[in-house]
Amino acid sequence: MAEKEYEAKIIGFFCNWCTYAGADLAGVSRLQYPANIRVIRVMCSGTVSPHHVLRAFQKGADGVLIGGCHIGDCHYLKGNYMTIKRMTFLQDLLKFTGFEDGRLHLEWISAAEGPKFAQVIREFTEKIKKMGPSRLKIAPKAA
Amino acid sequence: MDRLRKKVRNLLKDGKVAGYLGYIMKDGHPLPHLFTPERPEEVDQAIVAPGDARYPLDKLLQQLTSGYPDATFAIQVRGCDERGLNELYKWGQLDPEKVVLVGVACPQDQADYCECAGPWPSVIDSGDKCAPVLRSLRVDRIDALSGEAAFQEWMGAFNKCIKCYGCRDICPMCFCKECALEHPDLMSTGKVPPDSIFQLVRAIHMAGRCIDCGLCEENCPADIPLRVLYKKGNALVKDLFDYDTGSLTTGLSPWKFLGEESGMETKPM
Ligand code: SF4
Ligand code: SF4
Ligand code: SF4
Ligand code: FES
Numbered sequence: 001m002a003e004k005e006y007e008a009k010i011i012g013f014f015c016n017w018c019t020y021a022g023a024d025l026a027g028v029s030r031l032q033y034p035a036n037i038r039v040i041r042v043m044c045s046g047t048v049s050p051h052h053v054l055r056a057f058q059k060g061a062d063g064v065l066i067g068g069c070h071i072g073d074c075h076y077l078k079g080n081y082m083t084i085k086r087m088t089f090l091q092d093l094l095k096f097t098g099f100e101d102g103r104l105h106l107e108w109i110s111a112a113e114g115p116k117f118a119q120v121i122r123e124f125t126e127k128i129k130k131m132g133p134s135r136l137k138i139a140p141k142a143a
Numbered sequence: 144m145d146r147l148r149k150k151v152r153n154l155l156k157d158g159k160v161a162g163y164l165g166y167i168m169k170d171g172h173p174l175p176h177l178f179t180p181e182r183p184e185e186v187d188q189a190i191v192a193p194g195d196a197r198y199p200l201d202k203l204l205q206q207l208t209s210g211y212p213d214a215t216f217a218i219q220v221r222g223c224d225e226r227g228l229n230e231l232y233k234w235g236q237l238d239p240e241k242v243v244l245v246g247v248a249c250p251q252d253q254a255d256y257c258e259c260a261g262p263w264p265s266v267i268d269s270g271d272k273c274a275p276v277l278r279s280l281r282v283d284r285i286d287a288l289s290g291e292a293a294f295q296e297w298m299g300a301f302n303k304c305i306k307c308y309g310c311r312d313i314c315p316m317c318f319c320k321e322c323a324l325e326h327p328d329l330m331s332t333g334k335v336p337p338d339s340i341f342q343l344v345r346a347i348h349m350a351g352r353c354i355d356c357g358l359c360e361e362n363c364p365a366d367i368p369l370r371v372l373y374k375k376g377n378a379l380v381k382d383l384f385d386y387d388t389g390s391l392t393t394g395l396s397p398w399k400f401l402g403e404e405s406g407m408e409t410k411p412m
Contacts (some may be wrong), residue, residue, distance in 0.1 A: 005272065049182075049328075050344075050347045051323055051329045051344060052345075054340040054343055054344060054347075055329055055330075055340070056315050056329075057340065058338045058339065058340045059184065071405050076292070078401040078402070078405070079401075080403050080405070081401040081405040082401055083397070084405060084407045084409065085383070085397055085407065088407060088410065089347075089350065089379055089380070089383060090337070090347070091345060091410060092379050093347065093375070093379065093382070094343075096285065096286070096293065096372075096375050096379075097287075097293060097294065097297045097343065097372070098288070098290045098291060098292070098293030098294025098297060099294065100290060100294075101410075102275070102390060105410070105412050106409045106410070107409060107412070108409060114197075115345075122411075123412055124218070124412060127322060135291075136339055139294075139298050139339065
C-alpha cells in the first residue's frame with residue numbers, strides 16, 4: 001500500500017524491576033524495535049493509576065502499554081495484583097464508552113525477556129499504527 | 144406514614160437516638176430534616192419524600208456524625224440509601240453501631256424508573272415490596288452499539304458538561320477530601336467542557352462504590368446519563384471480581400485489597 005504510515009504516539013509505563021530492565025537487555029542485545037514508544041519508568045506497575053492512562057490518552061497518546069513483572073515476581077510482592085485488576089476494568093470501561101479498549105495493553109515482561117520486550121513493542125506499535133489516530137484525538141470539539 | 148411516625152416517636156422518646164434524619168413537609172415542600180427529642184411535635188409532619196424529591200441523606204448523616212461522633216442517629220433509608228450506608232461502613236466513614244434504620248420500600252414506578260434491583264431496605268416501616276428490576280435496558284442499549292456509535296453518543300453527552308461538580312457534590316459516596324477531578328496534574332484546568340476523560344475518571348472512582356441512587360443524574364444540569372456509566376462500572380466489578388456494591392455479605396471492595404492470589408490473565412493483544 002502506498003499510504004504513508006501513521007506515526008503513532010505510544011506511552012509505555014514500565015516497572016523498574018522487570019520491563020524496564022527487559023528494555024535495557026533488548027537494547028544491549030541490539031534487538032530492533034520501533035521508536036514510537038515514550039517510556040515512563042515507575043517503581044512498580046501497581047503504581048500506575050487509571051488516571052495516568054486516561055491522562056495519557058487525553059494528551060494525545062494513541063496507545064498505552066503497561067509493562068510489569070510476572071505474577072509472583074513483583075518486587076513488592078503483590079503490586080501487580082492491583083495492576084491487572086485496574087487495567088482489566090479500565091479496558092472494559094473504555095470499550096463501553098467507545099474509547100477503543102485495544103489501545104490499552106498490559107503485558108508481563110521480565111528483566112530476562114529482552115526478545116519478548118522487542119516483540120511486544122513491535123506488535124503493539126504495528127497494531128496501533130493500523131488503528132490510526134485515537135478517536136479521542138480526532139473527536140470534534142463541542143461548539 | 145402512621146407506622147413510620149410511630150416508630151420515630153418511640154425512638155426519640157426512648158432516648159435511643161439523638162435524632163432522626165428524615166423528611167419534613169414545610170410550606171408545601173418536602174425537605175430533609177433532623178427530628179430531635181426536644182421537638183417531638185414535628186414528627187406529625189414527618190414524611191416519606193416523594194421519588195422526585197430525594198436528597199442524599201447518607202451524606203447529611205456523615206456531616207452530622209462528624210460533628211457528633213458519639214451520638215446515634217436514626218435515618219430514613221430506601222434500598223439505595225441502605226446500600227450506601229453499608230458501603231460507607233466498609234470504607235470507614237460511618238459506624239454501624241450508631242445508625243438506626245427507618246426503612247421505606249419504593250413503589251413499582253420508582254423501581255422501574257431507577258432500574259433498581261433492590262428497591263427496599265432490610266427494615267420496612269413504610270410501603271410494600273415491589274418487583275425488583277434485574278437488568279438495565281439503558282446499559283444493554285449502549286452495550287449493543289458499535290464502538291464508534293457508543294463513542295459518538297458519549298462524547299455528545301460529555302461535551303455538554305459545564306463542570307459544575309454537581310454530580311460529585313450530591314453523591315452520598317463521594318467523601319474524599321481531595322478530588323482527582325480537581326487535580327491539576329490529572330485534569331486540565333480552566334476548560335469547559337472539561338477533558339473528555341472527566342466522566343471516566345469519576346466512573347472509575349464510583350465502580351464498586353456507587354449505590355445507584357441516581358441523584359447525580361437527576362442533579363446534572365446537562366442531562367448527562369451518568370447513571371448508565373456507573374451502572375456499567377458496577378456490573379463490571381460484579382463480573383470481574385464478583386463484588387456486589389452495597390452488600391454487607393460480599394466482603395471489601397476489590398480496590399481495597401490486593402488478594403491472596405491473582406487468578407487473572409492479561410488480555411491478548
Ligand atoms: S435506586 Fe430508586 S428504586 Fe432503588 S431504592 Fe433507590 S430510589 Fe428506590
Ligand atoms: S448514582 Fe450517582 S450520586 Fe448515587 S451513588 Fe452513584 S454516583 Fe453517587
Ligand atoms: S453534574 Fe453534569 S454538568 Fe455538572 S460536572 Fe457533573 S457531569 Fe458535568
Ligand atoms: S515491581 Fe514490577 S510489577 Fe511490581
